[in-house]
Amino acid sequence: MRKEIRGYNEVREAARDWETYSSDLLGDRDVRDYRQLPLEADPPRHTKFRMALNPVFSPSALRPLAPDFQELAENLISNLKTKGEFEVIEDLVIPYVIGCLTIIYKRPQDFDEWRAWGPDVWNAAAYMRGEDVHAAELAHRNRDFSAQSPRDGAVLQTYLDRVFDEAEQRVKDGLDERDIWDFVAGLVVDEVPVDRKEMQGIANVLLAGGRDTVIKLLSGFIWHLIEAPEHADFIRADEEHFRPAIQEMARYLSPLPRMERVPREYAVGDDASRDTDEYVLLGFVSANHDPERFENPEIIDFERERNAHIAFGFGPHSCLGQNITEIETVAFLKAVLPEIGHWRFSIEPAIEWVDEPLADGSTTRYLDKFKAIKIQTI
Ligand code: HEM
Numbered sequence: 553m554r555k556e557i558r559g560y561n562e563v564r565e566a567a568r569d570w571e572t573y574s575s576d577l578l579g580d581r582d583v584r585d586y587r588q589l590p591l592e593a594d595p596p597r598h599t600k601f602r603m604a605l606n607p608v609f610s611p612s613a614l615r616p617l618a619p620d621f622q623e624l625a626e627n628l629i630s631n632l633k634t635k636g637e638f639e640v641i642e643d644l645v646i647p648y649v650i651g652c653l654t655i656i657y658k659r660p661q662d663f664d665e666w667r668a669w670g671p672d673v674w675n676a677a678a679y680m681r682g683e684d685v686h687a688a689e690l691a692h693r694n695r696d697f698s699a700q701s702p703r704d705g706a707v708l709q710t711y712l713d714r715v716f717d718e719a720e721q722r723v724k725d726g727l728d729e730r731d732i733w734d735f736v737a738g739l740v741v742d743e744v745p746v747d748r749k750e751m752q753g754i755a756n757v758l759l760a761g762g763r764d765t766v767i768k769l770l771s772g773f774i775w776h777l778i779e780a781p782e783h784a785d786f787i788r789a790d791e792e793h794f795r796p797a798i799q800e801m802a803r804y805l806s807p808l809p810r811m812e813r814v815p816r817e818y819a820v821g822d823d824a825s826r827d828t829d830e831y832v833l834l835g836f837v838s839a840n841h842d843p844e845r846f847e848n849p850e851i852i853d854f855e856r857e858r859n860a861h862i863a864f865g866f867g868p869h870s871c872l873g874q875n876i877t878e879i880e881t882v883a884f885l886k887a888v889l890p891e892i893g894h895w896r897f898s899i900e901p902a903i904e905w906v907d908e909p910l911a912d913g914s915t916t917r918y919l920d921k922f923k924a925i926k927i928q929t930i
Contacts, residue, residue, distance in 0.1 A: 554829060554831060554832060554833060555832045555833070556810065556832065556833040556834075556835045556838070556909075557573075557832060557833065557834055557835060558835040558838035558839070558909065558910060558911040559835075559838060559839065559842050559844070559910070559911030559912075560839045560840075560842035560844065560845035560846075560862075560911075561845075562839075562911065563834050563835055563836065563838065563839035563862065563866070564839065564862060564866050564867075566813065566832075566834055567834055567862065567865060567866040567867040567869070567870075568866060568867035568868075569867075570594050570595065570598075570867065570868055570869075571594075571816060572815065572816055573813035573814070573815065573816075573832065573834070574594050574813060574814050574815070574816050574819040575591065575592055575593060575594055575598065575813060575814075575869060576592065576593060576594045576814065576819045577592055577812060577813075577814045577819065577823070577826075577828075577831065578592065578823040579591075579592060579812055580674065580705075581823070581828070582701065582703055583674045583703050583704060583705035584705050584709075584752075584756070585823075586749040586750075586752050586753050587749075587753045588753050588756045588757050588760075589601045589750055589753035589754050589756075589757065590602040590605065590754075590757075590869075590872075591757055591761075591869060592753070595868055598868060598869070599868070600741050600742055601741060601750075601754070602868075602872065604739050604741050605754065605872060607735075608656070608732070608735070608758070609872045609873065609875055609876065610875075611875050611879075614656070614875050614876060614879050615879065617652075617655055617656060617879070618879050618882070618883050619883075620655050621648075621651075621652050621655065621879065621880055621883035621884070622883040622884075622886050622887055624648060624651045624652065624655070625648055625883060625884050625886075625887035625888065626887045628643075628644055628647055628648055628651075629644065629887055629888065629891055632644060632929070633891070633929055635929075636928065636929055637898055637926065637927065637928050637929070638926075638927055638929075639924055639925065639926050639927070640771055640774045640775075640922075640924075640925035640926075640927060641671075641767065641771050641922060641924065641925060642924075644774075645767050645770045645771050645774075646667065646670070646671060646767060647667060648770065648880075648884060649762070649763060649766050649767050649770065649880070650663060650666045650667050650763075651663060652876075652880045653666065653759070653762065653763070654666070656732075656876065657731060657732035657733075657758065658730065658731040658732060659731050659732065659733075665711065666759070668680055669707060669708075670685070671763060671764045671767050672685070672760070672763065672764050673707070673708045673756075673759055673760050673763070674703045674704065674705065674708070674760075675702060675703060675704075676704070676707035676708065677702065677704040677706060677707050678702035678703075678704070680707075683702060685702060686904070686921065686923065708756075708759070712751075712752050712755055715733045715755075716733060716736075716737060716748060716751050716752070716755075718733070719733040719734045719736070719737035719738075719751075720737050720748075720751075722734055722737070723737045723738045732758065733755070736751050736754050736755060736758075737751055739751075739754075757872075761871075761872075761873050762873045762876055762877065764807070765807040765808055765873075765877075766807075766876075766877055766880060766881075768805055768807040768921070768922065769798075769801055769802060769805060769807055769877065769881060770880075770881065770884055771922040771925060772801050772804070772805045772919070772922070773797075773801055773881070773884075773885065773888070774888065774892070774895075774925060774927075775901055775903075775922065775925055776801070776852055777888075777889075777892050778892065778895055778896070778897060778927075780852070781892075781893070783797070783852070783854055784889060784892055784893070786854055786855075787854070787885060787889065788889055793854065794878075794881075794882045794885060795878065796854055796855070796856070796859065797854045797885075798877070798878055798881050798882070799859050799861065799863075800852060800853060800854050800856055800859060801852065802861065802863035802864065802877075803840045803846070803856075803859060803861035803863050804840075804849075804852050804919075805863070805919060806836050806837045806840045806841075806861075806863050806918075807863070808836060808863070808865075809835070809836055809837045809908075809918075809920075810833045810834060810835050810836060810837065811833065811834050811836070811865070811869075812831050812832070812833060812834075813831065813832050813833070813834060814826070814830070814831050814832075815830060815831075815832060818830040818831070835909075836862060836863060836865070837908050837916075837918055838908065838909065838910050838911055839861075839862050840861045840862060840863055841908070841910060841916045841918070842910065842911060843910070843912075844911075846859075846861075849916070850916060850917065864877075891929075894929050894930050895927045895928070895929055895930075896927065896928050896929075896930060897925070897926065897927065897928075898926045898927060898928040899926050901922065901924065901925040901926075902922070902923035902924040902925075903919060903921070903922055903923065904919075904920045904921040904922075904923060905917050905918065905919055905920060906918050906920045
């Protein structure tokens with residue numbers, strides 16, 4: 553069992569202290585052999601990659617896309633209305649999140665391919681075979697790469713080989729930047745053009761970072777707003793209420809429950825020679841459910857004061873996709889709120905809860921995963 557750092561203050565401190573708890577490590581060791589960037593690097597290399605990606609994540613680039621996101625959500629919902637019954641994750645949330653990514657990355661032609669991968673790129677092969685990938689996801693969330701698992705990097709690799717063969721050629725030919733892959737292939741960091749492994753590492757976080765996390769957040773909103781219609785009324789009452797509601801759902805759900813760090817003394821040598829049993833975990837759930845920091849952390853309270861949660865991380869690696877998440881979620885809620893009064897659970901939502909350890913040795917009941925939320929429209 554690897555050590556997990558738990559508790560609000562402890563996790564914040566460790567997340568900030570990159571010199572002691574380094575991100576210079578290879579994650580997903582079962583499915584890839586290159587670093588995700590900027591995630592799996594320390595300053596100053598980390599900072600250079602992070603700055604290079606800023607144009608993709610800047611509010612000025614993203615805000616103009618909000619009407620397209622909202623239109624996408626409205627179209628999906630209006631198609632579902634005619635069905636009378638639907639499943640939230642498969643029929644609404646996944647197509648919405650994938651659709652938003654195709655808009656942000658200017659890759660509308662990839663919608664069907666990305667949709668076919670399901671919620672998580674590493675389980676794409678199993679998902680396409682129709683297997684239940686939950687056990688593998690759970691092991692991964694606990695950063696247990698030894699468990700027997702259907703996880704497989706081949707589907708993503710095939711895709712990355714194809715798009716970067718093309719994008720690299722376009723950069724060589726001096727063609728205009730057309731989409732995200734042309735942008736990534738043309739990046740120059742520290743006066744050196746990025747190499748293929750670096751392109752793949754960047755593409756990984758762009759495709760994976762905003763996928764299962766946002767899927768959980770949006771599914772959580774539907775589940776909660778049907779259970780607590782007064783909270784839907786609270787958001788409807790004032791545009792200013794969107795943001796605190798999103799922050800509180802992010803705190804409560806903590807869609808990225810933990811991340812790996814390597815204590816500095818073990819961050820030496822190549823990845824294959826390292827003792828990964830010495831790696832530690834930052835427990836974001838334990839921080840966001842720390843009763844010393846949050847009153848009644850097990851309750852969803854959109855009016856929570858000083859909600860300085862760390863669901864989006866803390867310190868140098870804090871989430872680059874927070875703007876994307878907020879803009880996507882506001883657009884989604886604007887499309888959902890006029891309809892949700894007509895939605896009922898057709899059967900009890902299938903939710904996986906786990907006993908999550910806290911810093912004081914107690915546990916909290918943590919909502920680990922939405923498996924299915926079936927809705928009937930009335
Ligand atoms: C509810 C949605 C999301 C949650 C809860 C979330 C959570 C997090 C967390 C906790 C980290 C810090 C990881 C660490 O300290 O090691 C992180 C980093 C990151 N996230 Fe997100 N994320 C979300 C959405 C997104 C989206 C939509 C994208 C982009 C499409 C994205 C891209 C990234 C990137 C690139 C990093 C690495 C930043 C760095 O290393 O400097 N995330 N995210």
